[in-house]
Amino acid sequence: MTMRFAGIDIGSRSIELVIIENGQVVDQEQTDTGFDPLNGVKTVLQGKAFDRILATGYGRNLFEVSYETPTVTEIKAYARGVWHLFPGQKAILDIGGQDSKAIALTDKGRV
Incomplete structure (x- = not known):
């Protein structure tokens, strides 16, 4: 079974998501961070399918607490x-x- 890995960068200006399967990018999404980073996160994650996700960026700690997901600088x-x-x-x-x-x-x- 193939695993789909997602990475999300929650920056101060924008949020980017990329999903990788078999070493290839299979999906990506971007939105402005705005005043509510978690709302932006919900926007980029909507309808996306993945097995694991890792967060980085300015808002990574908000994501870690809200989604119980590991983060990296x-x-x-x-x-x-x-x-x-x-x-x-x-x-x-x-x-x-x-x-x-x-x-x-x-x-x-x-x-």
Whole structure:
């Protein structure tokens, strides 16, 4: 049986959801965060099917409490995602809605 994994980034300006099955993106959704991040989360999750979900971003702790779901910092999420898509990459630049981050990776993809 194939598992569908979802990742949700609850940022200060937008919320993005991606669903992966067999290593391929099978669904994605995006909305503005607005004044009620959990309402935005409900919007992007509506009608979506997945087996597991992991949250990151500015609003990840709200999601963790409301949905009893594990979270990871956006720095760790970026590192894992970039290393998976671009093995050997040494630097990541994130320009977000509230701050910007420069992230350096080791030869093994660790922060």
